Every structure is written in structure tokens, then in C-alpha cells.
Amino acid sequence: MKRNLILAGVGGQGLLALAAVIGEAARSLKLHVLQAEVHGMAQRGGVVQSHLRYSDQPIHSALVKEGTADLVLSLEPMEALRYMPMLAPGGAVVANVVAFKNIPHYPEEAAIEREIRLLPNYRLINAVDLAKEAGAIQATNMVMLGAGAPFLALPIEALETGIRTVFSDKAEAVIETNLRAFQLGFEASESAR
């Protein structure tokens, strides 16, 4: 078993927490884990991405090689399209459809969606609506974690434990909101297949 993931988003969207949950879940299953993340300047509303790899066999490179990503999981629609050359043949794209517009010339949203819909394996989720339904817009990242879960080859329970570990310093109500968001994302993703 081996998974190469590209996690995509914009600085401030909670991408590192999303990566941390998957990483923790993989670690708890005693898998080999490597995860490259972006810190510093780009976090100021710029492009952020994380390369996340895990396997039952030793892995070496923290960076995913072009053309080998099993999944591009994106918190933002345009950001998903940035990583097309990373995607393996038949790889999946799971993206939030709600655009994050902090640049003057954001492309036409219909064009983004059209391009994603040309892919053989994609799921488009309104993660913001589902996060609100779960109780907090900040849980958008956990909705997308749920939406990506069918492609992660990790048991749902391990991901839920990962959420509890990563948010262990938060109030129980916050953890519950995140778990609910995860569940809603998972259900939406499965019904979007």
C-alpha cells in the first residue's frame, strides 16, 4: 500500500491541520509517513501545498514525483488545477467549489469547474455549506478531509482518531464540530461519485 497526495489551498485555510490529521492517522497505523509543508512568507494568503506520502514500505522522498499523485485534495477550486502535472494517470481530484478570491484577476469560476469535470475521476464539494451545517465555517478543511477520505486507503476510525489527536488542545465542542464536518464531507463525497 502506498499513497502520494497533493494537498492544496491558500494560506490561512487550515491546510496544515488537514495534513496533520492524515499524517497522524497514518502514523498511528505504523505506516511510513513523509509530509512536506509550506511555512513562512507564502502563508500570507499565497499558494500553499503539502506533499503527503505514506506506505507500508519505506519511502524516501518527501516530495511527490510528477505524474504520481493518487489524489489532489484541494480546499479551493482554482488551486486544484495548479497541480495537474502531478496527478497520476487515473488519479483523483477532490475539490471544494467555493472560490477564495484574494487576487485581482481570479479566473471565471465556470471555466475552473469545466476543466475539473473533464478529468476521469473527480468530486466537487461545497465544503463551506457543509462546514456551516456542521457548526463552524472554520471546519471547511475537515469537510474536505471527509470528502477525500474514500481515496486515502485509511480506515475512517483512524482519521477520526487523527482529528482527536491534532485538535487535542481544543474544547470538546470544537472537536465534535470537526468530527461532524468530516462525516458530512465523507457522505457528500460518496453521494457525488
Add this chain to the structure above:
Amino acid sequence: MPTRLLLGNESLAQGAIDAGLSGAYAYPGTPSTEITAYVLRSHQAAMGNVICAWTANEKTALEAALGMSYGGKRAMASMKHVGLNVAADPFINSAISGCHGGLIVNVADDPSMHSSQNEQDSRVYLDLAMMPCIEPADQQEAYRAPALAFALSETYRIPVMIRLTTRLCHSRATVTVGQPSRRNDFSYPEDPKRFILLPALARKSYAKLLDRQADFIRESEASPFTEYLEGTDFSTGIMACGTAYHYVREIVGDDCPHPILKIGQYPLPNALIERMMSACDRILVFEDGYPYLEGKLRGLPVRTSPTIHGRLTGHLPRTGELNPGHVAKAFGIESPILNAASAVPSPRPPALCPGCPHGDTCNALNAVLRSGDANGRVFSDIGCYTLSAMPPYESVDTCVEMGASITMAKGASQAGLHPAVALIGDSTFTHSGMTGLLDCINENANVTVVIVDNLTIAMTGGQTSSANHRLAEICTGLGVDPAHIRIITPLPNKHDENVEVLQQEIAHTGPSIIIAVRECIQTARRSRPKGGSS
């Protein structure tokens, strides 16, 4: 043994704490910041009374670490690659004086300039300082590196550099953590005269440092971070430094027919290099950063046997960080046909946060300096406000290195530029702006210095600023006329009065200071009391 999912920086910090660290000093800078941030929040470090502080700059960090080492304790200073330029004086001279307790200099290079103005390779400094260096290849090695570096440092009484690169600093892996060892007790150096670098004494210490080079090379050859892996196909031999080793492993797999020399300690392991050079027809060199090893192997004039291939010969890109795709290509492995890059996405550069106080300061600057036939220039510095170079603000004209705003504005004003405005943040001002301001005062330079005081070191994530709410007092103390130290609040509803203050101080002949005080909205948001919901 317990395992944890740690960044390379965090692994190194935990490794240092477990190796008997007593003091950690640093100025924050991407990609090095998380080393010291980890020590600061470590319960284990706090229980052990480990001294840990954000210092005014990298030079004061390294000097403090050298002082703690003088007292027999294990200490480290951490910085980004360009921080080593600031700390170059203590770095090079502490190799001559030597240390007493173990002393580590952690330097994080940023190939590809993810968050930096250059991609200088700190290994080049090793040739200047002639001190040993460990370059971990992965997070587990980053955990082990401090114990080895402290031991090496105390054996030879020499500081040891640990060189990291962005990808290791900011990648997480499962790390097995060991048992903590005891911290050193206070002790005096056995030969205190070697810390007096007067010429007569320095010559002796320098001769000793030169004598030690052969020992350092032997240590590199025997290092657990260096490994010669035998092969059967000698048409190509592979040399890989630090993290590059793992990109090679990723591509060639576990049963590579070629011999591989994994290099993780400097000075370079001569005997192992010679062995591979004499056995192979061609050497393929993988290293992140400059072609440091490759250049030495090629020699002058360029050797013809064996052939050396790497960044200097186009087999790998000359600039930027390595990735597995580059390594595959160097081995002649063609990439599968990739999905085409999409033409739809627009660039999304980092930008000032909505509501950032710097935005309001820049709007005021633009009203004065970017309207009509304004001939003025804004000399900026390093910090979040540098992002105002880009649209929609386009407020600043320069950004070269820490502290250059004030001194460049001074020089330009003396060349005839007016208005000459410097834009500098609170922590950059205390890092290396204060001395330049003193020059301005002594020369009565006609500059207007705008200090944007957001009460934190914002760009690296909100570390404690050495300015600590005392900027007006510092400027008064340096000798600025208090009538020309003006405090403004960068808010949209204060725009008109802020513009007026700027105009008045630009009209004043001589140095003047405008301090724009408003807390960074990121730190303000975090410190706000939490409500019931998330």
C-alpha cells in the same frame, strides 16, 4: 521506543534537548524558526531550566551561545542562511578561539528562495571558518545530529555547524525519540587565553585549528552520517549530500548497481571520495544548494577522468532545490507523459492580510510619495511590509537585506535624493536598523524613517519582538530630536492626519522618525479571548 511525527526542525530541537542542551538562542527566519519555537514550548526544556530566547539578531544569538559554551554548557544558535551573514563574525572567529561546552550553529538554507532573497549555500562558510559540519539526510538523522555535534564539539573544542535545507526543515516524518542525557555543570575553560584573540595568541589558535583539519576529515570519514555503499557497476558512481541522498534512493531503489557515497559530514571525507573517483568512470553529484562538492571534484583545470556530472554540466538544474523528477532525469529515466498543466489558474502571490496595519501605512505613503510629480523613493526592509512592493500598493522601491532601509536612504539622500524615506519593521529595526539610525543622526542625514510597529515578528509567525514597545525611547536615546519622533495609528479613519504627519516630517531637514503603531491582526486575533464557539 516512542515515535512522533516531527518536522526536521522539531526533530533537531528534540535531539538537542535530549543531548543535554542548556541554552538556545535565535533570531527567527524561515526556514529555521521552528527549531527555537519547539524548544520554547517544550515542557522538558522548561523543566530542565534550558535558557531559550529570541535575540535581537543572529550575531547576538551566536555570541550568547558562545558565552554559554565558555561556561562549560551545551548551547546552540539557530538562523536562516542569510542570518549567518549577520553572524559571520562570531562564526568565523569562534572557530579560532574554540569553544568549551558543546556549541552548535544550526543554519537552514533555502534553495529555490521559497522565503528568502537568495539561495546561498552555507557550506561555503565552512571553507572560511574551517569548522566541521553535519548535514542530516532525514528527520531521524536531524534528531541524532545534535548529540554527535556536541560530542565532536567537546572533543575538539570547536563549534559545529548543522546544515539544513528547507525541505528537511519543513517536512514531517515518524521519528524515534531516545533517552535524555545529563546537562553539563558549569565549568571554566581549561585554557582561557585562547578566547583572547589578540594577534600573538590568535596566531597560535589559528595554527592549532589548521592542525585539527586532518582530524576533522577523519571524523567525517568515520561519521555515522557518511556511508560508502558498494556497487558492481563502476560506469557511474553516485555522491549525494544530505537530503539529496533520499531523492537518489527514491529513484534508484534499494538494489542500485552503482556505488553510492552518502555524505553527511564535513570537511569532505577525502579518502572515500578518492576511493570512488579511482573506481568509477563517471561521478554523478547530487547536492541541494550550490555545486559545492561538484566544484571541488571538477578541480581547476577541469579534470577529465573520471567525468564529473551534476549542476555545473546541465545534468541537474544549476539553481533551485532538487526534486525526485530532476534526479530521475539525471539517471536518464524519462518521465511518463504527464497531464498538461492547466492554463486556468492565476498566480496567487502572498499578500498583506485584509485589515493589516501595514496596508494603512502604505496608503499614507502612497498619498505623499506616489502622487503627482513626487520624486521620492521608499527604501524598504525585510518583513511583511515588503509585500507592499506588489499590487495593489506598489509602495516601496527597494528590499535588499536586514537593516538596509535606513542606511540606503541615508546614502541616497546624500547623493541628492529627496524625499528619502525608509520603511522598517519594529523587530528589523532592533535587529540592525538602530546602528544605521545612529549614523543618520551623527551626519544629520535628511531621511524620514517610518517604523511600522506591529508589536511582533509577524512574517515568521509572531515571535516576541526585541523592540518591545520602546521604539520612541530607543530613538530618543540614540539622539533623534524628540520633536521629530511622531507616533501615528495606521487606521483608515486616521488616513488624513497620518498623511499630514508624513508631509511635515519629510519637510523637516534632518532625520525624523514616524512610528506607526498597531498590533498585527494575526497576533491580535490569536490573543483575543475565545468565545464559546470555534
